[in-house]
Structures are given as C-alpha cells and as structure tokens.
Amino acid sequence: MSLTRLNIDSFRNILSAKLTLSEGLNLIYGENGSGKTSVLEAIFFLGMGRSFRSHLSQRVINNEQDNLTLFAQLNTQERTTKVGLRRARNGDIDVKINGDNVKRLSTLAETLPIQVITPESFSLLFEGPKSRRQFIDWGAFHSDPHFHQAWAKTRRILKQRNQLLRNQSSYSNILFWDKELVRYAEVVTEIRNQYVDSLNGLLKGIITEFLPQVDLKVSFTRGWDSKTEYLQHLQNQYPRDLASGFTSGGPHKADLRLRVGNLPAQDALSRGQLKLLVCALRIAQGKLLKQQLNKNSIYLVDDLPSELDAKHRQLLLKQLTETGAQIFVTAIDPAAIVDSLSLPPERMFHVQQGKITVIE
Numbered sequence: 001m002s003l004t005r006l007n008i009d010s011f012r013n014i015l016s017a018k019l020t021l022s023e024g025l026n027l028i029y030g031e032n033g034s035g036k037t038s039v040l041e042a043i044f045f046l047g048m049g050r051s052f053r054s055h056l057s058q059r060v061i062n063n064e065q066d067n068l069t070l071f072a073q074l075n076t077q078e079r080t081t082k083v084g085l086r087r088a089r090n091g092d093i094d095v096k097i098n099g100d101n102v103k104r105l106s107t108l109a110e111t112l113p114i115q116v117i118t119p120e121s122f123s124l125l126f127e128g129p130k131s132r133r134q135f136i137d138w139g140a141f142h143s144d145p146h147f148h149q150a151w152a153k154t155r156r157i158l159k160q161r162n163q164l165l166r167n168q169s170s171y172s173n174i175l176f177w178d179k180e181l182v183r184y185a186e187v188v189t190e191i192r193n194q195y196v197d198s199l200n201g202l203l204k205g206i207i208t209e210f211l212p213q214v215d216l217k218v219s220f221t222r223g224w225d226s227k228t229e230y231l232q233h234l235q236n237q238y239p240r241d242l243a244s245g246f247t248s249g250g251p252h253k254a255d256l257r258l259r260v261g262n263l264p265a266q267d268a269l270s271r272g273q274l275k276l277l278v279c280a281l282r283i284a285q286g287k288l289l290k291q292q293l294n295k296n297s298i299y300l301v302d303d304l305p306s307e308l309d310a311k312h313r314q315l316l317l318k319q320l321t322e323t324g325a326q327i328f329v330t331a332i333d334p335a336a337i338v339d340s341l342s343l344p345p346e347r348m349f350h351v352q353q354g355k356i357t358v359i360e
C-alpha cells in the first residue's frame with residue numbers, strides 16, 4: 001500500500017502542490033519553517049481527519065483561505081483508491097473515497113494505516129498513559145475489526161455510568177450498565193492484550209539491533225486490579241466512584257509499561273535512545289500489520305536526523321526501509337539522510353516557503 005499522488009491545497013503555508021510520490025523513500029528537505037512538517041501533516045490529516053500537531057483543525061487551513069483540500073491516490077496490489085478530503089473553516093468536513101461520500105472517519109483510517117514519528121513522539125513515553133493507550137489502540141484497531149465498535153461502546157457506557165454516579169444513583173440502577181460495560185470491556189481488553197503479546201515477539205529483534213545493551217520489558221496493564229473480575233471490581237469500587245463521580249478502573253485506564261531493568265524507560269534511557277525506542281515500537285507495529293493483514297503502513301518521520309548519531313541514523317533508515325513500507329522523512333540538510341543510505345532516496349523534494357519542487 002502506498003500513496004502515488006498527493007495534491008495539497010491551502011494547507012498551512014502550502015497553497016498548492018501536486019506531487020508524484022515514490023512508493024519507497026521520499027525525502028523532504030528545506031529550511032526551518034519552509035513547510036516540510038506540513039507535508040507530513042497533510043498526509044496524516046488525510047488519513048485521520050485531524051492533525052498530529054494541533055487539536056484545532058482550523059489552524060491547518062491556510063490563513064488566507066476558507067477551505068483546505070487534500071487528495072491522494074492510493075495503490076495496493078489489487079486496486080487503486082482515490083481519497084479526497086475538504087475541510088472548511090466552519091468545521092464542515094467532506095470525505096470521499098472513490099467519489100463516494102464517507103460518513104465515518106474510521107473508514108479513512110482503515111484505508112490509510114499511518115505511523116508518525118516526530119520529535120514529540122517522546123510523549124508516547126512521557127505524557128502519561130493516554131498516548132501509550134493510543135499506541136496500543138492503533139494496533140488493536142488495525143488488527144481486529146471488532147475493536148473499533150467495542151471501544152466506542154465502552155466509552156459511551158462509561159460516560160453514561162459517570163453521569164449516573166454524579167446523580168448519586170443507587171447501585172441497583174448502575175448494575176444494568178455495569179453488565180453492559182463488562183461485556184464490551186472484555187472484548188477491548190482481550191484484543192489489546194493479544195496485540196501487545198504479538199508485538200513483543202517482533203520488538204525483541206528490533207531492540208537487539210537498535211539498543212543491544214538495553215534490557216527492555218514491555219507489558220500490558222488492563223486498567224484495573226489484575227486479580228479481580230471487572231464486574232466485581234466495579235461493585236467493590238462503587239462507594240469510591242460515587243464520591244468522585246468517576247469510574248476509577250477499567251479499560252480507559254489501560255497502559256503499556258515500558259521498563260528497562262527496574263526503571264521506567266524514560267528514567268533509564270538517553271533522549272537519543274528514547275527516540276530509537278519509539279522508532280522500534282512503531283517499526284514493530286508496521287511489521288506486525290504486514291504479518292497479520294499483509295498491509296503496509298505509511299511512515300511519516302519528522303526531522304529524522306535529530307538526536308541520532310550517524311550509526312543510529314543508518315540503522316533506523318535500514319530498519320524502516322526493510323519494512324517495505326512507504327516512507328516520508330524530513331530533514332533540514334538532505335545530506336544527513338543521503339549519507340546514511342546505501343542507495344539514494346527514490347524521490348527528493350525541496351520545500352521553500354511552502355513551494356515544493358522535485359529534485360531530479
């Protein structure tokens with residue numbers, strides 16, 4: 001799976017670009033503020049309907065325009081898919097796949113499995129469990145078609161339950177919802193657990209190459225006491241939940257634990273090593289998707305050279321290219337990437353003040 005064409009209109013400082021892409025490595029280079037990250041962000045926006053940089057989608061629309069439009073042609077072995085997205089400043093969003101309107105944005109995500117590695121990816125390890133949960137859920141979503149609905153139901157019921165708690169409802173009123181909650185929470189937890197298990201196998205090999213001295217342990221915690229059935233847990237916690245107005249334990253508290261020896265990974269590793277760990281996790285996800293569904297991810301790697309020495313830059317590029325995935329990397333100095341590759345990148349783009357030229 002790869003993007004063969006990408007049209008960007010009115011996205012950040014890119015007014016108009018029509019790009020023919022390589023199915024292998026695409027290098028995007030240019031000065032600070034030229035628009036390199038915006039190209040990656042546009043691809044992500046097309047796949048996810050949102051930005052990886054800003055929660056406010058209207059920020060990505062060019063300041064002088066009212067709408068942005070993105071279009072891509074996606075090739076798999078079997079077919080060509082055309083994906084288009086238009087986002088207006090008033091919040092309206094139109095998504096089309098092969099000319100047909102698409103209602104659920106998850107349809108887009110299924111079509112485009114995108115992996116992002118940015119300098120902010122460290123948040124995967126630092127920013128509490130939410131981003132680690134999102135990491136697991138990226139894989140759970142792609143590896144099991146039941147995940148999306150079960151997780152959406154779980155969140156809906158949790159919201160309902162919290163409302164009842166805030167209304168001081170008796171447990172007999174809440175019990176009905178708890179039984180429903182348990183049904184979906186078990187599906188979510190089982191898929192997540194299996195996913196982390198499968199990932200672990202692949203991760204070991206990658207870590208051995210990237211961080212050979214590091215004794216990394218990755219484990220999944222489901223979000224409530226490991227020895228108690230969820231229904232029992234909810235019942236036990238009811239008085240406390242009633243006082244806080246919030247369901248304290250459950251799949252909304254699941255986490256991925258990353259430990260080196262006896263320490264959390266972020267306390268044991270340097271910044272460069274953390275970057276490699278994040279890359280290893282993302283590469284393992286891509287490899288697993290390929291193994292499970294024969295689907296390639298698309299990698300967006302912003303500012304690849306930063307924090308890495310030449311040897312690790314080389315290793316990372318080698319591992320990324322070995323996934324067989326389409327890769328977009330940005331760098332200020334193209335030599336930092338070109339010199340780390342045995343073959344030149346398949347395509348190079350130079351970005352200057354939002355204008356993109358292909359380097360032949």
Ligand SMILES: Nc1ncnc2c1ncn2[C@@H]1O[C@H](COP(=O)(O)OP(=O)(O)OP(=O)(O)O)[C@@H](O)[C@H]1O
Nearest residue numbers: 012013032033034035036037038059060061062063
């Ligand atoms: N909505 C917008 N409309 C117009 N220009 C914008 C908008 N949002 C951001 N910009 C500008 O777009 C430019 C592109 O920024 P971008 O982050 O893509 O650059 P970059 O090449 O990745 O830079 P760096 O190397 O510093 O990370 C910035 O100069 C920014 O000020």
